[in-house]
Amino acid sequence: MFHTHQQQRRFELFIYYFVAFLLLWEWLRPLQDFTETSHTSYFIMFIALMCLFTFFRLKWFVTFPICIGLILLALYFIFYQTEPSYPAALFDDIKDNVTLIRLGMWSDMYPSFRTLLFYILLWLLVYLLHYWVVYQQRIFFFLLMTIIYVTILDTFTPYDATFAIVRIMVFGFCLLGLLYFDRLRSVERIRISQKERLKWCLPMLTLVLISATLGATLPKSDPNWPDPVPFLKTVTNQDGDGGQNKVGYSADDTSLGGPFREDRTPVFKWSGKEPSYFRVETKSIYTGKGWEDASNDTKPVRLEDNKVQNQWFTERVKTKVHEMRVDIEKNYQFNHALYPIGTTSLTPLDEIPLKMMGKTEKIVPAVQHPPQNLGNYRISFQSPTFILEDLQKMKVPTKQQVNREIGREYLQLPSSLPERVKTLAYSLTETKNQMYDKVKAIEDYLGSDTYSYETQNVAVPGQNQDYVDQFLFDTKIGYCDNFSTSMIVMLRSVGIPARWVKGYTSGQLFETQMDGDNVYEVTNNNAHSWVEVYFPKLGWVTFEPTKGFTNPEEFTNESHFSNQRKDQKEEEDQPESKARENQQAEQPQQKGTKQPAEPKEQTTQTERSVMNVGSMLSYILAGIILLGNTSWILYRFRARWLPFFIVRKVKRLAEDEAFFYAYDALLKQLKRKGMEKKPSMTLREFAAFIDGKYGDDEMTELTLLYERAFYRKEDASALWHQSAKLWENLINRR
Structure with a gap:
């Protein structure tokens, strides 16, 4: 029973x-x-x-x-x-x-x-x-x-x-x-x-x-109070023009939509030879109303020696190194860096230490009290040239491949996304077999006459409306945020990883310097958002779906790129060319048998990854074994160290409770030493047994006092004063 x-x-x-x-x-x-x-x-x-x-x-x-x-x-x-x-x-x-x-x-x-x-x-x-x-x-x-x-x-x-x-x-x-x-x-x-x-x-x-x-x-009535979130955001973002926002950078992109008015306030000037979009950050969580920060699976990375360790492209992408200088206006209210994709180093003239914030890729000061903005700094970056043949060979990656290489947030879509958005994306791409062709189909569709660029008569989605769905099917009017967000959502609907990037375009030509560098001025009017798509084995590729804007990245076919490389080789110094020819002549010809370098590199990386996993598991296993052994030793000899903590605890108890807790703790301590009270024993019989072990009568004396407190209900505090020293001697015995 x-x-x-x-x-x-x-x-x-x-x-x-x-x-x-x-x-x-x-x-x-x-x-x-x-x-x-x-x-x-x-x-x-x-x-x-x-x-x-x-x-x-x-x-x-x-x-x-x-x-x-x-x-x-x-x-x-x-x-x-x-x-x-x-x-x-x-x-x-x-x-x-x-x-x-x-x-x-x-x-x-x-x-x-x-x-x-x-x-x-x-x-x-x-x-x-x-x-x-x-x-x-x-x-x-x-x-x-x-x-x-x-x-x-x-x-x-x-x-x-x-x-x-x-x-x-x-x-x-x-x-x-x-x-x-x-x-x-x-x-x-x-x-x-x-x-x-x-x-x-x-x-x-x-x-x-x-x-x-x-x-x-059961049906429910509509809420009596309006949604407080739009109200709060309207109050905080409102300015003196009837609530209409100015163009420019904003850290909050959770509620997109609504009209904008022009703002020619200068943000920064840059000087160099290669125009580019200037990135501030990327965001990858689409909520149905706007964007939130990407899942931050990596810690902020300190830029050691001002070197940017982020890899936007693989070694298969041909790049050319460029230099530029950025001069931020004193009144600019943000302390982030503005930089082109492919940046390898960013050196503030004021020697401010910098860090990159995880997957958002925002670069900010790494100091406790940062300045208002970064002021002036120099940038070295690699401008990519993408070969169309390489892009057109790529197939859409699997979800497992995307999760492993960059993270699942780049395929994230809200559960509330209307089905007709996905249906439109499938209808635009179902006849395309390769990844690049699917991306271009969606980009070209958004650039067609179906949609118009507008900053004034732009709607804000209602409480039950999706931002992308409203733009694609209802209004068909919007600015860069509408176009870029819609392209990313449709790409993700067909399994293509993409992310939302915000920053500034290259601005307008301001002057030409004596050394041939052009100086451009960038204002709030140049604030912009665009799309980056991840191609396996190549990296992040920029696309521009917004009507009236031109993609700053260079795309070329392989034959044209080969001709460019040939022209560059002919311009090289003759001694260097001869040295290279001699070096090639000394090497034995192995046509058809030489293995490409890339599979070897991949094999080496795989071996290193396996070794790292094995090393990590061995460390964890050794740690678990060490913790297990330590825990077992502590448990095995607990009878020696536990009395110290028991005595300290008893001294903190109220005097009318201490005696009862202390006596029970003593019985447990004796059990740990191998002297367990059997169910058939009375307390006095067990006390006599313990005294026989130790050769005195302290346990019997303590037990008689305990019985007076427990059974006769005498003053437990007074009895504890009499027996405290006796109990402490018994529990501390070895």
């Missing part, structure tokens, strides 16, 4: 843990929609395992090394796969972030460190839920906080919590009812059979499900 009751209790606890896990899951679901957090599946698996460990009551020396190993493994796969020495890199990042915390620079913490802290928070939260469910038998506070959290996200972010609210109410009310039933049973001190329990649970479950179904399906 007792065994049956234990099984019943275990099943009840399993239900409690499962429902609590579902509630905690609701906290993680929205993260990918409104934050830079991705890889939420790692977090979900972690809390699921933690709930299982807690349910099975595994010892801490078992769960601790396993959980540490899981966290380290997750951090490796999310952030450190490219690091040759993962443990050293992680340790360095932790040291850097501790320094940032000490300096109060919380916003500059690396994503890897924030993820580590988030794992620790989830770990603690699972134990907190365990305490609420098992010991307190109350979950109302956690349920209330979950409801508030989800409803706030539903109101102020793109996250749609319609079904989340229904799930939370079902899970929460079921758990509330079950725990309330358990509290009643505990207060009344009665045992209830499984049949009697079902008589309580089934009607409660039926009532909850019926209520939730009615609440989700």
Whole structure:
């Protein structure tokens, strides 16, 4: 009968843990929609395992090394796969972030460190839920906080919590009812059979499900209050011209649309020979209304010696090195850099240290108190020339390939995207077999007479309208944001990875210098957004769908490029040409047998990747073994070090509680030493047994005092004063 009751209790606890896990899951679901957090599946698996460990009551020396190993493994796969020495890199990042915390620079913490802290928070939260469910038998506070959290996200972010609210109410009310039933049973001190329990649970479950179904399906009246988000944004972005915004850079792109008026305020001047678009940042999360920052899976990268380590193109893309100088106007209110794609170095004349912000690729000062703007700086960049034959050979990559090479956010689309947008994208590209042809088909379609460029009579999407859908099918009038966003959404609809880039065009010619360099002036009117498409084995390629704008990148066919290369070779110095000919003559001819360099490089990179993974796994395995051995040694000799902490805890307890806790702790300590009290023994018999072991009567004396406090209800505080020293001698014995 007792065994049956234990099984019943275990099943009840399993239900409690499962429902609590579902509630905690609701906290993680929205993260990918409104934050830079991705890889939420790692977090979900972690809390699921933690709930299982807690349910099975595994010892801490078992769960601790396993959980540490899981966290380290997750951090490796999310952030450190490219690091040759993962443990050293992680340790360095932790040291850097501790320094940032000490300096109060919380916003500059690396994503890897924030993820580590988030794992620790989830770990603690699972134990907190365990305490609420098992010991307190109350979950109302956690349920209330979950409801508030989800409803706030539903109101102020793109996250749609319609079904989340229904799930939370079902899970929460079921758990509330079950725990309330358990509290009643505990207060009344009665045992209830499984049949009697079902008589309580089934009607409660039926009532909850019926209520939730009615609440989700019945028609609802329109809200009495308007959506506060557009109102707040209108207030904050409004200027003196009836709410119409000026053109120019804005950090907030979450709500696109609406008219703009011209603004000729100068932003910067640049001097050089190669015109280019000037990037500020990229954004890759389309919400249906606008853009949010890309998923930041990499930490900010410090520009060591002003070198930009970012690789926009592979070595297969032919590039030419150019130099330019940028002079930002003193009144420019932003401290980001403006730079062309392919930048290899960016050197501020004021020697300001810089960093690149993860996948957004925004370059900003790496100082605690940054200046208003970067002032003047020099740029060295590689201007690409894309060979059309190479682009036209590319097939659309698989989702797995995109996720592995650049990240899944570049194929992200909101679930609310109207189906007719996807249908249009498929109809434009279904006859095209290659990736480049599909991209050009969409770019050419947006550049056709179907759509018009306009900055004044541009609509703002309504509450239930999609920004791209409204432009493609309803208004067909807009400016760069409309064209670029629509192209990216249609590309992603057919599986082509793309991202949204914002910055400035090259501006207007201002003057020509004596050395032949041209000086261009860029104003707020030159603020612009465009498209970058990822081609495997080549990199990011710029496309320009906005009518009236010209793509700054160069595209050429292979024969034309070969002729250019031939002309360049003929212009080289004669001695150098002869030296090269002599060097070629010395090499044996191996026509048809020489292997291309690229597969070897790929093989080497693959071998290095395998070696890095193997090295990382060996480090993690060694760490787990070390933690396991340390935990086992601590557990094996716990009888020697635990009394120190027990004595300290007893001294902090109230005097009327200390005696009872101390005596129970002493019994447990004796059990650890191999002297366990058998169920058939009385306390006095067990005390006599212990005294026989030690050769004195201290345990018997302590037991007599304890019985007076426990059974006779004498003053426990006074009796504890008499026995405290006696108890301390017994628990500290070796």
